[in-house]
Amino acid sequence: MKKSIFLGIITGILLAGSIGASAMTYRPTGYLYTKNPIYSAPKGYAETIGPNGAISAKCTVTKSGYTTKSVYASTKSSCQVETDWVSGPTYKSSGTTFTSNHTGYTADGAYWTGYAKKNY
Numbered sequence: 001m002k003k004s005i006f007l008g009i010i011t012g013i014l015l016a017g018s019i020g021a022s023a024m025t026y027r028p029t030g031y032l033y034t035k036n037p038i039y040s041a042p043k044g045y046a047e048t049i050g051p052n053g054a055i056s057a058k059c060t061v062t063k064s065g066y067t068t069k070s071v072y073a074s075t076k077s078s079c080q081v082e083t084d085w086v087s088g089p090t091y092k093s094s095g096t097t098f099t100s101n102h103t104g105y106t107a108d109g110a111y112w113t114g115y116a117k118k119n120y
Contacts, residue, residue: 026051030102030114032059042093042120045071046100047082050112055104059083063096093120 028050036042046059056074066089073083088096102114 026107027110028055028102028104028106028112028114030057030100030116032098032100032116032118034098034118036093036120040087041091042088042096042098043085044098044100044118045083045085046073046102046116047080048102048104048114049080050104051107052079053105055079055081056102057081057083058101059086060099060101061086061088061096062099063089066090088120096120 028048031047031049032044033047034042034044042061044059044061046057048055048057054074054076055078056072058070058072060068060070062068069086069089071083071086073081075081088098090096097120098118100114100116102112102116104112106112
């Protein structure tokens with residue numbers, strides 16, 4: 001009896017681990033980072049991290065009445081890419097919007113897109 005209970009517990013642990021591992025799909029993730037320090041204009045950059053293959057990141061800053069600025073970075077051979085910093089059009093942060101767009105392929109080969117936004 002004790003032996004069958006012990007074997008049942010071990011089997012349950014092994015099955016739970018294998019089900020969890022197979023259910024997990026690796027896919028890219030995207031991040032938008034922004035800074036709004038007192039001593040400079042607001043700025044931001046984008047980063048994409050993926051399992052493998054082609055990924056890209058783009059960070060765009062907009063403000064009403066000003067020219068939109070953006071930075072872009074991509075790679076086909078690495079699992080991480082990040083853009084340079086892009087500064088807001090003025091030192092006054094109010095009304096400044098940062099957006100980031102991220103693309104890549106999951107470990108299963110499915111195309112993926114991500115988006116993030118930050119308003120000041």
